[in-house]
Amino acid sequence: MKPRVAVFSFTSCEGCSLAILECENELLDVINLVDFVRWREAMTETSDEIDIAFVDGSISTHEDVRKLQEIREMSKMLIALGACAHTTCITGLKNRFGMSQVKEIVYGPDGAQFDTIPARPLRAVVPVDFELPGCPIDRGEFLRCVRDLALGKKPKLPNYPVCVECKRKGNVCVFFKGMKCMGPVARAGCGALCPSFGDYCEACRGFVDNPNEESHKETLTEHGLTVQEVMNYFTLFNAYDESQI
Amino acid sequence: MTVRVIDKQGVRRLVENLQQEAKVVAPHRREGENQWAFQEVTDPDQICLEYVTTCLPPKEFAFPTRETLVRYRLGDPFAAEAVIQAEPIVLFGVHPCDIYGLQCLDIAYCDEHCDPNWVARRAQMRIVGVDCIPDEWCFCAAMGTATVDSGFDLFLNALGDGAYLVEVGTEAGEKMLAGLELREATAAEIAAVKKRLTQRIKRERQIEEDTRNLPLRFTGKAQSPVWEKHAERCYSCGTCVLVCPTCICFDVVDEVSLDLQEGTRDRVWDGCMLEDFAVVASGENFREERFQRLRHRHFRKYAYLFTKYGRPYCCGCGRCVRQCLVHIDPVAILNDLIAESKGGATRGA
Amino acid sequence: MALELCQCERESDLYVPRPTRVTRVKPQTTLETMITLQFLDGADLGHRPGQFVQVFIPAIGEAPISICSAPNPENTFDLCVRKLGDVTSAIHRLQGGEVIGIRGPFGNGFDMEALQGHDLLIVGGGIGLVPLRGVIQYVAQHREDYGEVTILYGFKTPAEQLFRDELDSWVTEGQMDLRLTVDRPHPDWSGHVGVITTLFPDLKLNPQRTKALVVGPPIMYQFVITECRLKGLADDNIILSLERRMRCGVGKCGHCQINNKYVCMDGPVFTFSEVKHMWEAI
Ligand SMILES: Cc1cc2nc3c(=O)[nH]c(=O)nc-3n(C[C@H](O)[C@H](O)[C@H](O)COP(=O)(O)OP(=O)(O)OC[C@H]3O[C@@H](n4cnc5c(N)ncnc54)[C@H](O)[C@@H]3O)c2cc1C
Ligand code: SF4
Ligand code: SF4
Numbered sequence: 051m052k053p054r055v056a057v058f059s060f061t062s063c064e065g066c067s068l069a070i071l072e073c074e075n076e077l078l079d080v081i082n083l084v085d086f087v088r089w090r091e092a093m094t095e096t097s098d099e100i101d102i103a104f105v106d107g108s109i110s111t112h113e114d115v116r117k118l119q120e121i122r123e124m125s126k127m128l129i130a131l132g133a134c135a136h137t138t139c140i141t142g143l144k145n146r147f148g149m150s151q152v153k154e155i156v157y158g159p160d161g162a163q164f165d166t167i168p169a170r171p172l173r174a175v176v177p178v179d180f181e182l183p184g185c186p187i188d189r190g191e192f193l194r195c196v197r198d199l200a201l202g203k204k205p206k207l208p209n210y211p212v213c214v215e216c217k218r219k220g221n222v223c224v225f226f227k228g229m230k231c232m233g234p235v236a237r238a239g240c241g242a243l244c245p246s247f248g249d250y251c252e253a254c255r256g257f258v259d260n261p262n263e264e265s266h267k268e269t270l271t272e273h274g275l276t277v278q279e280v281m282n283y284f285t286l287f288n289a290y291d292e293s294q295i
Numbered sequence: 296m297t298v299r300v301i302d303k304q305g306v307r308r309l310v311e312n313l314q315q316e317a318k319v320v321a322p323h324r325r326e327g328e329n330q331w332a333f334q335e336v337t338d339p340d341q342i343c344l345e346y347v348t349t350c351l352p353p354k355e356f357a358f359p360t361r362e363t364l365v366r367y368r369l370g371d372p373f374a375a376e377a378v379i380q381a382e383p384i385v386l387f388g389v390h391p392c393d394i395y396g397l398q399c400l401d402i403a404y405c406d407e408h409c410d411p412n413w414v415a416r417r418a419q420m421r422i423v424g425v426d427c428i429p430d431e432w433c434f435c436a437a438m439g440t441a442t443v444d445s446g447f448d449l450f451l452n453a454l455g456d457g458a459y460l461v462e463v464g465t466e467a468g469e470k471m472l473a474g475l476e477l478r479e480a481t482a483a484e485i486a487a488v489k490k491r492l493t494q495r496i497k498r499e500r501q502i503e504e505d506t507r508n509l510p511l512r513f514t515g516k517a518q519s520p521v522w523e524k525h526a527e528r529c530y531s532c533g534t535c536v537l538v539c540p541t542c543i544c545f546d547v548v549d550e551v552s553l554d555l556q557e558g559t560r561d562r563v564w565d566g567c568m569l570e571d572f573a574v575v576a577s578g579e580n581f582r583e584e585r586f587q588r589l590r591h592r593h594f595r596k597y598a599y600l601f602t603k604y605g606r607p608y609c610c611g612c613g614r615c616v617r618q619c620l621v622h623i624d625p626v627a628i629l630n631d632l633i634a635e636s637k638g639g640a641t642r643g644a
Numbered sequence: 645m646a647l648e649l650c651q652c653e654r655e656s657d658l659y660v661p662r663p664t665r666v667t668r669v670k671p672q673t674t675l676e677t678m679i680t681l682q683f684l685d686g687a688d689l690g691h692r693p694g695q696f697v698q699v700f701i702p703a704i705g706e707a708p709i710s711i712c713s714a715p716n717p718e719n720t721f722d723l724c725v726r727k728l729g730d731v732t733s734a735i736h737r738l739q740g741g742e743v744i745g746i747r748g749p750f751g752n753g754f755d756m757e758a759l760q761g762h763d764l765l766i767v768g769g770g771i772g773l774v775p776l777r778g779v780i781q782y783v784a785q786h787r788e789d790y791g792e793v794t795i796l797y798g799f800k801t802p803a804e805q806l807f808r809d810e811l812d813s814w815v816t817e818g819q820m821d822l823r824l825t826v827d828r829p830h831p832d833w834s835g836h837v838g839v840i841t842t843l844f845p846d847l848k849l850n851p852q853r854t855k856a857l858v859v860g861p862p863i864m865y866q867f868v869i870t871e872c873r874l875k876g877l878a879d880d881n882i883i884l885s886l887e888r889r890m891r892c893g894v895g896k897c898g899h900c901q902i903n904n905k906y907v908c909m910d911g912p913v914f915t916f917s918e919v920k921h922m923w924e925a926i
């Protein structure tokens with residue numbers, strides 16, 4: 051029997067779940083591998099028996115927490131889809147401020163009545179079986195993930211840094227072009243997308259298992275960044291910090 | 296064989312002649328400070344023969360960064376076949392260190408089992424060497440690879456103004472020169488090139504030991520503090536081994552089409568500096584610490600393979616330290632080890 | 645051609661798996677299953693005990709697995725596999741009749757000729773018994789060539805015991821001394837309790853005639869080797885089989901290296917004297 055798949059969205063731009071719909075050429079093959087039983091963007095039919103739930107967005111209200119717990123209950127496997135669900139991405143930047151301040155900035159003087167809590171990744175609320183990182187997700191990686199699950203394989207992420215993919219592509223390292231890059235500590239899997247297009251890596255996919263953060267902070271400083279700038283490089287996509295919750 | 300001279304026009308014609316029969320790749324400038332890469336030649340005027348070194352070594356033309364080894368159709372039974380794609384190719388403008396690197400892979404890939412993909416590509420590969428312009432990271436002179444006497448069909452030594460002394464390495468090389476009407480080199484030209492090579496060798500970075508003794512200098516060095524000292528800032532990013540012309544390691548990954556009709560087994564460049572290189576299915580990592588990986592890499596290059604194949608598996612090209620963001624340097628490591636063991640010997644005496 | 649390449653025979657199929665039929669599936673425990681294989685063309689694998697093959701499950705991948713049987717006239721061979729990841733789980737899903745792929749045999753295996761005339765002490769910890777089963781079968785087939793054979797087999801709980809229905813025949817037909825132990829007391833177990841080294845004090849062996857063959861999890865080696873040495877065995881006579889990550893199986897990919905050795909080519913079988921100076925080995 052084909053696995054029953056559902057897609058849910060929390061606080062995010064929903065770009066990651068839309069990225070799935072953009073797999074136009076492959077969508078027919080995907081539908082041969084799995085049954086989509088619930089998907090707000092694409093269909094109205096709903097179902098409560100789910101084999102694999104793909105969930106995008108970070109969790110930033112009490113209501114979100116409750117809904118995510120419900121999804122976890124009815125799903126055999128829960129997969130975080132994209133940086134918001136994985137690291138909170140940009141939505142985590144608000145955690146640096148007090149929540150009352152956030153409410154005021156976002157919703158104006160009447161903001162206090164809104165239900166907002168510090169943004170957190172899915173795994174901070176419920177057990178997560180797999181995380182598909184990236185802002186947005188890499189479509190190829192999503193397709194491989196679906197294929198692997200249909201074949202009974204465990205989806206895996208590379209545990210090496212973006213530099214590896216940069217080298218396999220023969221890119222000139224952007225440090226030689228005067229830029230600074232998070233590649234040496236960032237988790238690969240995107241095919242070194244940004245350096246391949248002349249940009250630098252911002253670690254939108256999070257870090258490798260054991261990043262040498264101290265070393266990289268020193269490297270960035272040696273290349274002329276201030277302490278604050280180094281902080282910004284490290285937190286743009288990876289601001290989530292349990293201790294701020 | 297007489298030594299001849301090829302001028303700028305001659306080089307251009309040579310390239311054009313070679314392009315008639317083969318794909319020609321040569322160093323080209325890339326964006327960034329002192330960056331070059333081997334690329335297929337479309338316009339011979341874009342070739343840059345005066346260069347320090349390329350980002351990736353030329354081994355990528357016989358051992359691509361990713362290549363399919365096996366293709367299969369699913370079904371009962373499945374049907375698998377080897378995928379071996381080779382075409383005539385000329386590497387134009389290869390430095391001596393990189394020629395040495397290709398020979399290292401010839402030896403390792405043909406030891407006991409012969410890697411069919413490497414051999415097929417190498418069999419159709421011809422090499423035109425060129426002498427080099429060392430920078431502050433090169434140490435080919437110390438490794439004995441500043442010049443090579445085999446592994447090329449032609450070798451070019453710069454005379455200035457785009458002219459080169461041509462050394463012929465093989466019959467195929469002699470044939471490449473057919474119809475080019477080259478003049479003989481003068482004694483003064485030959486002397487000038489010799490002088491430049493000797494001076495160059497003196498200018499480069501040195502290892503404080505006869506390279507032939509390097510494996511000896513590794514004896515008893517497993518517990519040396521050198522490894523932890525140099526590994527402290529290492530990212531385990533693998534750059535040093537991926538850009539190395541003498542590294543041979545790869546991973547094999549499975550790809551299956553989304554319609555589950557066919558699949559491939561592909562090899563991709565891999566290296567022992569990466570954290571998971573020696574992880575087994577039980578989860579155990581046989582080289583868990585950064586220093587253990589750095590140690591293995593150096594033992595492998597200067598001791599294990601040196602002893603096994605009679606030559607260091609490092610050509611001194613300096614790519615590893617040049618591209619390492621924290622400049623972890625085999626020369627510094629070797630000299631630390633040598634100092635340590637010489638110091639030890641004095642104390643013991 | 646410009647380059648001095650080797651003159652050896654072209655192995656264009658070096659990386660291509662050979663189609664092989666699963667002729668039998670025999671589950672062992674909740675974690676281990678045994679499959680019997682035969683090449684579609686009926687050819688002989690031509691292996692020695694202790695060698696391994698690369699098992700390819702189409703669409704899934706490849707994994708190195710020890711051959712756990714001795715050569716036989718039917719040209720079949722057995723693999724006993726613990727479920728750990730993608731390939732091994734896919735092997736556990738086999739029902740029999742499927743066609744999977746095999747490359748090999750690879751590695752050196754046990755030198756059964758060199759063991760002739762010796763007493764054998766066979767020590768298997770957990771799944772380590774798997775490659776040793778090939779040795780045991782081989783010795784049973786050529787029983788007169790070998791001296792006394794003692795098998796020590798330890799496992800964590802009685803439920804993890806492998807090859808249950810064969811163990812008796814090793815004793816009766818194979819005339820071997822088989823001693824079992826489980827790590828900790830268990831309601832279903834009335835035999836010896838304790839880690840495998842606790843079987844050593846009762847052993848009587850002639851250190852001059854004995855060769856020990858030891859296979860088990862990494863942690864087991866140092867303890868068992870110490871016991872063997874205490875019994876007077878020379879390091880040359882302690883023989884091990886080691887496991888590392890493998891990709892190619894043919895000495896190219898670099899993954900299986902232990903110091904200067906390739907486990908896939910120089911091993912997986914090593915004498916203790918070969919590896920005792922290698923800090924990455926044990
Ligand atoms: C010579 C030899 C003989 C062997 N004989 C046997 C035998 O007889 N029976 C037997 O059962 N086993 C044997 N093994 C072990 C067997 O090869 C492994 O269990 C098998 O390779 C696992 O493959 P898999 O695809 O099932 O697991 P994988 O899916 O490859 O991996 C399983 C686990 O390994 C880890 N892992 C894998 N790849 C990575 C990675 N890239 N990064 C990080 N972690 C990773 C993960 O934790 C994963 O959950 C032998 C091994 C060797 C070397
Ligand atoms: S550009 Fe970035 S990712 Fe690429 S090699 Fe340089 S540091 Fe690494
Ligand atoms: S290069 Fe870095 S920032 Fe760009 S997609 Fe990859 S991980 Fe994200």
Ligand code: SF4
Binds near residue numbers: 529530533534619
């Ligand atoms: S390139 Fe430098 S930082 Fe990266 S793995 Fe090599 S030594 Fe370590």
Ligand code: SF4
Binds near residue numbers: 568
């Ligand atoms: S140094 Fe490391 S990556 Fe390079 S060939 Fe040796 S083992 Fe492989």
Ligand code: SF4
Binds near residue numbers: 535540596613625
């Ligand atoms: S180890 Fe460094 S210097 Fe030596 S061959 Fe490799 S990249 Fe070049």
Ligand code: FES
Binds near residue numbers: 891893899900
């Ligand atoms: S498994 Fe590839 S070298 Fe041993």
